[in-house]
Amino acid sequence: MRPLPEGLFLCAVCGEARGKTPDGRRARCLCEGIVCTWCGARGRHPISDHYVPRLGHWLHTPWFMPMGHVCPAPPEARLGRQWAELAPDP
Ligand SMILES: [Zn+2]
């Protein structure tokens, strides 16, 4: 494997590169991503960069990345939780 850029190290949990380079570039690993409320699937943090050692370069995750998530949770599971905190109708 190619050496990681200075400041990056491999995450002990997911094995991806994370950390910050001396010139201020931040690599976020999968652990620092976002989790789907309904199915628990983990995705990359929107508007972030990550470093792929195998390719030897950086990749960017755009803001619209979560829109591509096709949630496998059944419709029953996807209803309810977001309304749970709302007061019931009088
Ligand atoms: Zn990680």
Ligand SMILES: [Zn+2]
């Ligand atoms: Zn989901």
